[in-house]
Amino acid sequence: MLRFIAMRLVKAAIILIAIVTLNFFLIHAAPGDPAAVMAGEAGAADDIFLEQLREQFGLDKPLLTQLGLYLGGIIQLDLGFSYRQQMPVADLIFDRLPATLLLTMTAFVISLVLGTLAGVLASARVGKWSDTLISTVALLFYATPLYWAALMAVLIFSVQLNWLPGFGYETVGGNYEGLDRVIDIAKHLILPATTLGLFFMAVYMRMTRASMLEVSTLDFVKTARAKGLKPSIIQRRHVFRNALLPVVTLAGLQAGQLVGGAVLTETVFAWPGIGRLMFEALAQRDYNVLLGVFFVSAAMVLLFNLITDILYRVVDPRIRAS
Amino acid sequence: MTSTPSEPVLRIEDLQIALPEGADRAFAVDDVSYELNAGEILCIVGESGSGKSMSANAMMGLLPDQVRPTAGHIFFDGQDLLTLSEAELRDLRGRRIAMIFQEPMSALNPLMRIEDQISEVFEAHNLLTPKERRARTLELLNEVQIPDPEKAMQAYPFQLSGGQRQRVMIAMALALEPDVLIADEPTTALDVTTQAQILELIHDLRDRHGMAVMFITHDFGVVAEIADRVAVMQFGKIVEKGTAEEVLDNPQHDYTRKLIAAIPKLHAEKQEMVTSPTPILEVIGLCKTYRSGGGLFGGPERVVKAVKMINLKLAEGETLGIVGESGSGKSSVGRCLVRLMEPDAGSVFLAGEDMAHLKGEKLRSARKSIQMIFQDPFASLNPRTKIGRIIAEGPIAHGVPAQVAFAKAAELLELVGLDKSALDRYPHEFSGGQRQRVGIARALALEPRVIIADEAVSALDVSIQAQVLDLLADLKARLNLALVFITHDLRVAAQICDRIAVMQKGEVVEIGTAHDIFNAPQSAYTQSLIEAIPGREKELAAAS
Numbered sequence: 001m002l003r004f005i006a007m008r009l010v011k012a013a014i015i016l017i018a019i020v021t022l023n024f025f026l027i028h029a030a031p032g033d034p035a036a037v038m039a040g041e042a043g044a045a046d047d048i049f050l051e052q053l054r055e056q057f058g059l060d061k062p063l064l065t066q067l068g069l070y071l072g073g074i075i076q077l078d079l080g081f082s083y084r085q086q087m088p089v090a091d092l093i094f095d096r097l098p099a100t101l102l103l104t105m106t107a108f109v110i111s112l113v114l115g116t117l118a119g120v121l122a123s124a125r126v127g128k129w130s131d132t133l134i135s136t137v138a139l140l141f142y143a144t145p146l147y148w149a150a151l152m153a154v155l156i157f158s159v160q161l162n163w164l165p166g167f168g169y170e171t172v173g174g175n176y177e178g179l180d181r182v183i184d185i186a187k188h189l190i191l192p193a194t195t196l197g198l199f200f201m202a203v204y205m206r207m208t209r210a211s212m213l214e215v216s217t218l219d220f221v222k223t224a225r226a227k228g229l230k231p232s233i234i235q236r237r238h239v240f241r242n243a244l245l246p247v248v249t250l251a252g253l254q255a256g257q258l259v260g261g262a263v264l265t266e267t268v269f270a271w272p273g274i275g276r277l278m279f280e281a282l283a284q285r286d287y288n289v290l291l292g293v294f295f296v297s298a299a300m301v302l303l304f305n306l307i308t309d310i311l312y313r314v315v316d317p318r319i320r321a322s
Numbered sequence: 323m324t325s326t327p328s329e330p331v332l333r334i335e336d337l338q339i340a341l342p343e344g345a346d347r348a349f350a351v352d353d354v355s356y357e358l359n360a361g362e363i364l365c366i367v368g369e370s371g372s373g374k375s376m377s378a379n380a381m382m383g384l385l386p387d388q389v390r391p392t393a394g395h396i397f398f399d400g401q402d403l404l405t406l407s408e409a410e411l412r413d414l415r416g417r418r419i420a421m422i423f424q425e426p427m428s429a430l431n432p433l434m435r436i437e438d439q440i441s442e443v444f445e446a447h448n449l450l451t452p453k454e455r456r457a458r459t460l461e462l463l464n465e466v467q468i469p470d471p472e473k474a475m476q477a478y479p480f481q482l483s484g485g486q487r488q489r490v491m492i493a494m495a496l497a498l499e500p501d502v503l504i505a506d507e508p509t510t511a512l513d514v515t516t517q518a519q520i521l522e523l524i525h526d527l528r529d530r531h532g533m534a535v536m537f538i539t540h541d542f543g544v545v546a547e548i549a550d551r552v553a554v555m556q557f558g559k560i561v562e563k564g565t566a567e568e569v570l571d572n573p574q575h576d577y578t579r580k581l582i583a584a585i586p587k588l589h590a591e592k593q594e595m596v597t598s599p600t601p602i603l604e605v606i607g608l609c610k611t612y613r614s615g616g617g618l619f620g621g622p623e624r625v626v627k628a629v630k631m632i633n634l635k636l637a638e639g640e641t642l643g644i645v646g647e648s649g650s651g652k653s654s655v656g657r658c659l660v661r662l663m664e665p666d667a668g669s670v671f672l673a674g675e676d677m678a679h680l681k682g683e684k685l686r687s688a689r690k691s692i693q694m695i696f697q698d699p700f701a702s703l704n705p706r707t708k709i710g711r712i713i714a715e716g717p718i719a720h721g722v723p724a725q726v727a728f729a730k731a732a733e734l735l736e737l738v739g740l741d742k743s744a745l746d747r748y749p750h751e752f753s754g755g756q757r758q759r760v761g762i763a764r765a766l767a768l769e770p771r772v773i774i775a776d777e778a779v780s781a782l783d784v785s786i787q788a789q790v791l792d793l794l795a796d797l798k799a800r801l802n803l804a805l806v807f808i809t810h811d812l813r814v815a816a817q818i819c820d821r822i823a824v825m826q827k828g829e830v831v832e833i834g835t836a837h838d839i840f841n842a843p844q845s846a847y848t849q850s851l852i853e854a855i856p857g858r859e860k861e862l863a864a865a866s
Contacts, residue, residue, distance in 0.1 A: 219423055219429040220429055220431040222423070222429070223421075223423065223429045223430065223431075223494075224442070226382060226384065226420065226421040227415065227443045227446050228412050228415035228416035228443070228447055229412075229416075229442060229446040230412070237434075237442075238431050238434075241433050242432070242433060316433060317480070318432060318480050
């Protein structure tokens with residue numbers, strides 16, 4: 001197992017370098033000159049000023065040299081400097097990362113747990129009205145665009161009913177401390193996390209339901225019945241565990257998307273996370289911040305892929321052996 | 323096969339089981355009555371779709387959802403099983419009536435250790451403490467003669483061989499000393515030597531525990547090995563029943579006679595050797611090694627030498643059998659011959675040209691001369707393609723005008739005994755035997771000189787199998803084809819092959835005329851294969 005993880009980490013590092021390189025060239029191929037944007041905002045777009053800006057930020061060097069400097073920096077965990085925010089990119093990202101992780105992890109857990117549970121329930125009552133209800137709701141969640149669901153959630157639960165706060169990470173000027181602060185953040189978390197989780201909740205539900213039904217028809221389930229086992233034990237021990245395998249694969253895919261995938265939600269709910277940081281950096285041609293966010297999301301995707309593969313080995317002895 | 327019949331433990335009376343609407347007949351089982359006595363092995367014999375497994379599933383309460391018993395009784399221990407509640411049935415399952423299945427791989431939970439799967443039986447009936455369960459599991463594994471039972475307890479199903487898995491299933495079924503053991507085709511998926519061992523084990527266990535065994539099978543060879551009494555089923559009805567001797571030696575019903583006659587006889591004719599100065603196909607030093615893992619990040623490399631330095635010759639008009647058990651490399655040889663797989667070394671001379679080293683356009687045109695028929699008539703035809711296109715596709719790819727190719731396809735369909743209206747129909751509209759005929763027509767469409775048939779009749783019922791074998795023999799003679807016939811079934815090989823090569827672990831251990839292989843096998847392995855053929859002793863006794 002250790003050897004497997006070590007090999008995978010080496011592989012991940014190589015892929016990461018390739019991704020960074022590709023991103024680097026892609027961003028520089030896109031139209032828009034950061035020096036021009038900065039100079040424009042400063043209100044003095046003459047050539048000498050532009051040259052000065054370019055020289056100051058190393059934009060005048062050949063692309064390959066820039067790439068080399070950038071990669072060299074990454075190895076020392078230096079993601080460059082944001083010309084716009086006048087801050088190291090790493091600091092910017094690590095400031096925002098906890099908020100994003102809190103939001104996306106909560107959404108992940110909500111969608112995985114509720115989706116799988118709903119799928120198990122639906123499969124146990126296949127063809128009955130409760131199955132139809134669960135499947136219909138899941139289809140609704142699946143088909144609703146995220147930003148629309150987010151706006152509706154704010155409109156209903158925040159504006160109309162006034163149950164939950166509709167934006168931000170915590171109450172501005174609330175100055176809560178300790179447990180009160182935790183409760184305050186949790187209240188702010190409920191709407192964005194649930195909205196963000198809706199789509200995958202539906203996907204987990206459908207996949208769990210289909211997988212449970214398929215596994216139920218397999219021979220070993222008949223063996224289990226022939227032993228005289230109770231249906232509840234058969235469902236839990238024989239069907240559910242085997243049905244979980246495709247769900248684990250999907251969860252790995254979702255987990256990988258968590259960091260980069262919350263741009264819309266963070267924008268609608270004014271959540272101070274990486275998604276919003278990226279959105280702002282894009283508008284401002286802040287290359288280094290964009291590259292930094294891409295780097296961190298790519299690293300997360302690879303990390304969660306690795307975790308999924310390890311989990312798979314834990315769940316399925318056949319993979320462990322091969 | 324001597325056991326004194328005592329009073330019946332199980333009695334089925336006028337059982338009728340309805341199929342859902344739209345099925346090909348109204349009742350899966352109709353008006354079926356039989357008895358099962360303690361200590362007796364009753365074989366229920368029939369082809370696929372005969373309803374032979376249905377009454378067994380009914381007594382376990384394990385019928386598929388839409389299939390329901392509509393009349394009759396199943397008396398066991400003074401009560402009618404069909405009137406019991408689910409909870410009452412559950413109490414009987416595994417404890418009084420136990421069951422083993424055809425496919426021991428899929429019948430075991432892939433994610434659970436063997437020990438847990440066996441001790442579950444005790445848990446289901448709230449018996450024994452966890453420690454006692456463990457001890458009893460070990461005892462059971464010992465009784466079914468699993469090598470290294472301590473280790474087997476900790477193993478997952480995929481770590482055991484097919485025969486070992488079936489032993490685990492049997493251990494599980496024996497756990498609570500049931501009165502009735504239902505065995506549903508328990509040896510069909512196993513190699514012939516393993517099958518012989520499992521049959522012997524079931525026989526021994528019956529003698530030791532005195533349980534009644536209901537043995538469901540399609541194979542009269544197996545019946546001859548194990549049955550005390552036999553019931554033959556066709557279309558959901560019992561057409562004949564009696565003692566094994568009565569039914570096998572003196573069958574009364576036409577269907578039984580037909581079935582028994584369709585079994586390929588072990589006797590291989592001594593015939594003129596087909597000799598031609600230059601062989602149509604010559605294989606020299608063929609090697610194929612499978613590698614997995616390895617590479618930059620794949621971990622340790624695993625190497626399986628599937629084919630080791632094989633030499634074969636095939637004359638025009640000759641049928642060469644390649645016989646072996648699973649894992650012997652026989653199918654790998656077939657795939658290398660048609661270059662569906664790249665051999666690692668060696669040459670395959672087809673009419674003087676080395677197939678193994680051709681490339682591009684030359685390989686494409688050489689492929690016409692050597693065609694393949696596959697095992698599974700369901701998986702080997704594209705379900706979305708009409709039969710006509712399936713057959714004409716090859717010639718069209720080789721430049722035959724579409725109209726000519728379709729006209730030829732119609733002729734070929736008639737040649738293989740199908741109506742030409744089949745051209746416009748899809749594969750799912752045909753039975754297994756008919757589909758295999760389509761597969762043969764497809765192979766013939768390119769006018770090949772050599773045909774490789776890989777287990778081409780193994781998935782078919784015995785009566786259909788006989789028809790397809792006749793067709794192949796007939797075509798071979800008419801078209802002067804050379805045939806490489808790959809099979810695990812020695813009976814089939816004896817019937818159709820001129821010469822036979824016996825393969826074991828990637829090597830040819832013996833090659834000779836079919837007559838010599840069956841009457842004077844030289845290698846110990848060939849001898850053990852032939853001895854393991856079910857029904858052989860009875861056949862020998864009858865012949866002498």
